[in-house]
Amino acid sequence: MMRLSILEDMKLTLKVWRQKNANTKGQLVTYKADHVSPDMSFLEMLDVVNEDLIHKGDEPIHFDHDCREGICGACSLHINGRPHGPKQGITTCQLHMRSFNDGDVIVIEPWRAAAFPVIRDLVTDRSAFDRIQHAGGYISVNTGGVPDANCIPISKVVADEALNSATCIGCGACVAACKNASAMLFVSAKVSQMALLPQGQPERYQRVQAMVTQMDQEGFGNCTNTGACEAECPKEISLSNIARMNRDYFAANIFKE
Amino acid sequence: MTLDAKIPEGPLAEKWSKHKFNLKLVNPANKRKYTVIVVGTGLAGASAAASLAELGYNVKAFCFQDSPRRAHSIAAQGGINAAKNYQNDGDSIHRLFYDTIKGGDYRAREGNVYRLAEVSVNIIDQCVAQGVPFAREYGGLLDNRSFGGAQVSRTFYARGQTGQQLLLGAYSALNRQIHAGKVTMFSRHEMMDVVTIDGQAKGIVTRNLVTGNIESHAGHAVLLCTGGYGNVFYLSTNAMGCNVTAAWKAHKRGAFFANPCFTQIHPTCIPVTGDHQSKLTLMSESLRNDGRVWVPKTKELAAKLRNGEIKPADLKEEDRDYFLERKYPSFGNLVPRDVASRNAKEMVDEGRGVGTSGIAVFLDFADAIKRLGEETVREKYGNLFDMYQQITDENPYKQPMRIYPAVHYTMGGLWVDYNLMTTVPGLYALGEANFSDHGANRLGASALMQGLADGYFVIPYTLGDYLASIGPKPVDANHPAFKEAEKEVKAHIKQLLSLKGKKTVDQYHRELGHIMWEYCGMARNEDGLIKAKELISALRKDFWKNAFVCGSNEELNQNLEKASRVADFLELGELMVEDALKRKESCGGHFRIESQTDEGEAKRDDDHYTYVAAWEYKGDDKPETLHKEKLVFENVKLTQRSYK
Amino acid sequence: MRNLTQTFSSSLGKKLIMALTGLFMCIFLVVHLIGNIQLFKNDDGQAFNSYAYLMTHFVPIKVISYLLYTSIIVHAIYALVLTTKNKKARPIGYAIQHGAANSPWTSRNMGILGTVLLLFIVIHMNTFWAQYHWGALPHAKYETSLSNPQEITVTAIPFDGNEVAYTDYIDSVKGTHIVISKDLYKIVVEAFGQWWYVLLYVISMAALSFHLIHGFSSAFQTLGWDHKKYMPLIKYLGIWGFGVLIPLGFAAMPIYFFFFK
Known part of the structure; x- marks a missing residue:
């Protein structure tokens, strides 16, 4: 179906979480967005609202964003009760306003988790994810002195599966969607990538132990297998990663000496 | 001052080995006494920080993003070149070197480019050892594809997200060193200035983007791995945060800026839809392997298309102009990026553009679907088609895509010698932030290669030479030079925050982008460039009078961050224009309308312009001085590119 | 440990x-x-x-x-x-959390x-x-005829304060299988x-x-x-x-x- 070439502006009501900084209380504040084109991305809509706010002498709404093509993992809005909004398999920056209707009320909140404290408005501190990676999200090889790349044949199936896990962008939508604010999909994606590949085997079991221990210390909740993380993950990372992590963790802690 | 590129003597293939031997080494026991500052954590920064920490240096790494993993290297789609010759199709280090030099339109250094090709093979080994899941064949070995019109298959890839996987590999190496305590990571920190003591770089001043604290960090050397400056055009395929600030501050502290006008414009991007547009999205140029580029034959038909009176499918074959196939029968739709981009612009300028704005050309897969079947096309390009549909709400299986070129990469950057050191001793530039390896035009899948080559395999050697020469004496962060720099940064921020005019920072950025795109974009001429200089200068003056910057320093203030970056773009823009004005030849991504062949193709002027233009900052509002580094070609013969 | x-x-x-x-x-x-x-x-x-x-x-x-x-x-x-x-x-x-969009009701209400x-x-x-x-x-006493297993007689034994032990024996005189159980x-x-x-x-x-x-x-x-x-x-x-x-x-x-x- 061809769309009309000239699109009507949409009028929207936004309820946006505003919070000056980590130490103050926040609240939802209502704004009118009267000139929204369906071709805008969600973040471009916020840009326009912000330009208006600045012109009025108000403080613009702060939100994390960078690449605006769905790969950097910076954008992180909870839109009408869902991380990255109503569509599946995309980030907020890939969401376009044509997914909404004229007159809609849109509630925009930051990721909510004890481990992701709000810095300002919709910006949260997701450094907990980095610290989990510091604990063991790597294969310990120094630069240089590695074998020729083709010395390690890897079945295409395994390589593809590892890549599926490795596509995680670290946005935190899994934590945001989970009713328990659990980070297990994120952690298990990295654990899985390394556990699947032959290069990851030497540290396979220490890695899962170290990463899970750090995850627990960060104050994330526990997985109750609701599957919300998988459903909301912009990269559609599978729950089977969590199963793999569990398996490796139990193997490491209960059976390995 | 004469520029010494420090290219080692001797045969091309031995330069790097010989040079490595001649470089001084730092005693292993002394390495822990050195601190190295790395700004930026993309491919170049993360790989450099990790590799240097592995060697034993203390590293302080900085990024403005909330995590080092978000650096824009992550967005690279296509792949990474390496002269592995795994496909037995005649590739070699020399061939990769040759292709890169030729692709760069003979405006890069032979020595640097050869070294790049040489270490490219190590990069793939390194990344695989780190667990980067490259695409594989059924036998378990690595797969390659041919990319960007190359005649050999030397591109390694991980679906359409090679950059992401390579960056995550470097990030994991970085994480390991953070865990080991060898790297201290400062995220959400913006570098505001470089500090020099006795002419040597000894540290940086940063702003903590959450608290607004202005902090000094001292070190024995400073590595700028801060990416390119494509965002000077406002609309580009760069991330929103990409900026020139670090490089520009270094420039103001004495680092020469080389070839600023060399900008790469990528032909297959999704066109602009309106004023609200904040960035452009690139689609892999592999699309041109099967898609056919066309516009209507006449302006009248184009107008009807734009109004929606007719649909693309209504146009008969004879009413279509497959302009690339017509003009370049042997390369057709696969001409290099700059040629494809310029031709699209020509069509639009003739009034034959399509889409509601008229600023787009068609990329049509109807024939490919007819020939290969929709399933095959879906397999090859499904994710790109989905992305296109997501953004435009049009189904590319049913109607042709609309594409238009967009700014994608900047070949110019800080001038560096063979050791990657800028003109300021102790200050280095790596990756897209330097100018060194791509000449006037970068080949597809070579950006990732260069970033990682610099970080993993060049700087760990060359930095040691400098560090050994200065000795491990600690750098005093309380030196007056730091206090002075902090004071200047604070004054700069205060000045920005005092701006309470009528126009938002974004408005200035957008206006600057318009000027740059219009006069310093795909085609440039003397009159336009002169006009642009005046416009930018006026815009900059207006910015410092009428801009509005809100909030305060002591908080997360994205508006202030933006203002500070735009202020630097406003200065850089003028230098780019100046550089474009001085280079009266066409070469690579720089097309001077005055310098073209009879057939309308770019015409180099090797007699006068076989040099690197390195600009020296002379003070606020003073014209910059041009230094020329003569390019010497001993191993390749300069030829005019032809794709007819 | x-x-x-x-x-x-x-x-x-x-x-x-x-x-x-x-x-x-x-x-x-x-x-x-x-x-x-x-x-x-x-x-x-x-x-x-x-x-x-x-x-x-x-x-x-x-x-x-x-x-x-x-x-x-x-x-x-x-x-x-x-x-x-x-x-x-x-x-x-969250002010709004749209759990139904991403997870089954049962999983959220365990x-x-x-x-x-x-x-x-x-x-x-x-x-x-x-x-x-x-x-x-109470207890029940089941008497099953050995010759005809279909013939069962059940007698209820009301609780009288004393527990009767479970009994299972063959009464060869009557020719029945007797079971007494709670x-x-x-x-x-x-x-x-x-x-x-x-x-x-x-x-x-x-x-x-x-x-x-x-x-x-x-x-x-x-x-x-x-x-x-x-x-x-x-x-x-x-x-x-x-x-x-x-x-x-x-x-x-x-x-x-x-x-x-």
């Missing part, structure tokens, strides 16, 4: 305990259902009463039953611990369903288990004669159904027993076996007794 305690106090360790106790209870449910099918036998409860005796007096089964009680308690306590920790992981909630089941277990055990052990239970069957008939009790059971079995539709396959996921080939089978078993068949089987008992006995 320290390693193991650490393991079980970690997030994954706690989940492991939930999964193992949960699966153990699932196995029990199967056995329990098969045993209770004897209620449908039209023998005035003889088979059922004998089965009840076996379940409470055969040592290996007794051991297992204590394991079961422990499982129930541990499952409940860990559920509480995990829920508390999960609540702490999100101190400030706590409520579990609480209903715990209440049910308390009531259920009080009615039958406690009565059987300590209650004033008459739990009678308690079942009485309990299932009350409409509210039947309703309680049906509601609880609905809760059980929802709990197991998520719980059964979820336990396998937690254990990491996720396999492309077998997971679909486990999901199928979880839904149709544990989510439908077992709760239906249990719910059929009170309904049957209410309407037909």
Whole structure:
């Protein structure tokens, strides 16, 4: 179906979480967005609202964003009760306003988790994810002195599966969607990538132990297998990663000496 | 001052080995006494920080993003070149070197480019050892594809997200060193200035983007791995945060800026839809392997298309102009990026553009679907088609895509010698932030290669030479030079925050982008460039009078961050224009309308312009001085590119 | 040892305990259902009463039953611990959270369903288990003719303050097989004669159904027993076996007794 070439502006009501900084209380504040084109991305809509706010002498709404093509993992809005909004398999920056209707009320909140404290408005501190990676999200090889790349044949199936896990962008939508604010999909994606590949085997079991221990210390909740993380993950990372992590963790802690 | 590129003597293939031997080494026991500052954590920064920490240096790494993993290297789609010759199709280090030099339109250094090709093979080994899941064949070995019109298959890839996987590999190496305590990571920190003591770089001043604290960090050397400056055009395929600030501050502290006008414009991007547009999205140029580029034959038909009176499918074959196939029968739709981009612009300028704005050309897969079947096309390009549909709400299986070129990469950057050191001793530039390896035009899948080559395999050697020469004496962060720099940064921020005019920072950025795109974009001429200089200068003056910057320093203030970056773009823009004005030849991504062949193709002027233009900052509002580094070609013969 | 305690106090360790106790209870449910099918036998409860005796007096089964009680308690306590920790992981909630868009209702309400089941277990055990052990239970005497096993005479022995030992012998004079047992069957008939009790059971079995539709396959996921080939089978078993068949089987008992006995 061809769309009309000239699109009507949409009028929207936004309820946006505003919070000056980590130490103050926040609240939802209502704004009118009267000139929204369906071709805008969600973040471009916020840009326009912000330009208006600045012109009025108000403080613009702060939100994390960078690449605006769905790969950097910076954008992180909870839109009408869902991380990255109503569509599946995309980030907020890939969401376009044509997914909404004229007159809609849109509630925009930051990721909510004890481990992701709000810095300002919709910006949260997701450094907990980095610290989990510091604990063991790597294969310990120094630069240089590695074998020729083709010395390690890897079945295409395994390589593809590892890549599926490795596509995680670290946005935190899994934590945001989970009713328990659990980070297990994120952690298990990295654990899985390394556990699947032959290069990851030497540290396979220490890695899962170290990463899970750090995850627990960060104050994330526990997985109750609701599957919300998988459903909301912009990269559609599978729950089977969590199963793999569990398996490796139990193997490491209960059976390995 | 004469520029010494420090290219080692001797045969091309031995330069790097010989040079490595001649470089001084730092005693292993002394390495822990050195601190190295790395700004930026993309491919170049993360790989450099990790590799240097592995060697034993203390590293302080900085990024403005909330995590080092978000650096824009992550967005690279296509792949990474390496002269592995795994496909037995005649590739070699020399061939990769040759292709890169030729692709760069003979405006890069032979020595640097050869070294790049040489270490490219190590990069793939390194990344695989780190667990980067490259695409594989059924036998378990690595797969390659041919990319960007190359005649050999030397591109390694991980679906359409090679950059992401390579960056995550470097990030994991970085994480390991953070865990080991060898790297201290400062995220959400913006570098505001470089500090020099006795002419040597000894540290940086940063702003903590959450608290607004202005902090000094001292070190024995400073590595700028801060990416390119494509965002000077406002609309580009760069991330929103990409900026020139670090490089520009270094420039103001004495680092020469080389070839600023060399900008790469990528032909297959999704066109602009309106004023609200904040960035452009690139689609892999592999699309041109099967898609056919066309516009209507006449302006009248184009107008009807734009109004929606007719649909693309209504146009008969004879009413279509497959302009690339017509003009370049042997390369057709696969001409290099700059040629494809310029031709699209020509069509639009003739009034034959399509889409509601008229600023787009068609990329049509109807024939490919007819020939290969929709399933095959879906397999090859499904994710790109989905992305296109997501953004435009049009189904590319049913109607042709609309594409238009967009700014994608900047070949110019800080001038560096063979050791990657800028003109300021102790200050280095790596990756897209330097100018060194791509000449006037970068080949597809070579950006990732260069970033990682610099970080993993060049700087760990060359930095040691400098560090050994200065000795491990600690750098005093309380030196007056730091206090002075902090004071200047604070004054700069205060000045920005005092701006309470009528126009938002974004408005200035957008206006600057318009000027740059219009006069310093795909085609440039003397009159336009002169006009642009005046416009930018006026815009900059207006910015410092009428801009509005809100909030305060002591908080997360994205508006202030933006203002500070735009202020630097406003200065850089003028230098780019100046550089474009001085280079009266066409070469690579720089097309001077005055310098073209009879057939309308770019015409180099090797007699006068076989040099690197390195600009020296002379003070606020003073014209910059041009230094020329003569390019010497001993191993390749300069030829005019032809794709007819 | 320290390693193991650490393991079980970690997030994954706690989940492991939930999964193992949960699966153990699932196995029990199967056995329990098969045993209770004897209620449908039209023998005035003889088979059922004998089965009840076996379940409470055969040592290996007794051991297992204590394991079961422990499982129930541990499952409940860990559920509480995990829920508390999960609540702490999100101190400030969302104004809107659209859970239905990304997860099944059952998976989000395991706590409520579990609480209903715990209440049910308390009531259920009080009615039958406690009565059987300590209650004033009548006895039943079953005399089966050896020559004609179809001919059974049942005599009720009201409770007189003294417990009669379970007896099972052949009266060669009368030519009958005599069994005297506590008459739990009678308690079942009485309990299932009350409409509210039947309703309680049906509601609880609905809760059980929802709990197991998520719980059964979820336990396998937690254990990491996720396999492309077998997971679909486990999901199928979880839904149709544990989510439908077992709760239906249990719910059929009170309904049957209410309407037909």
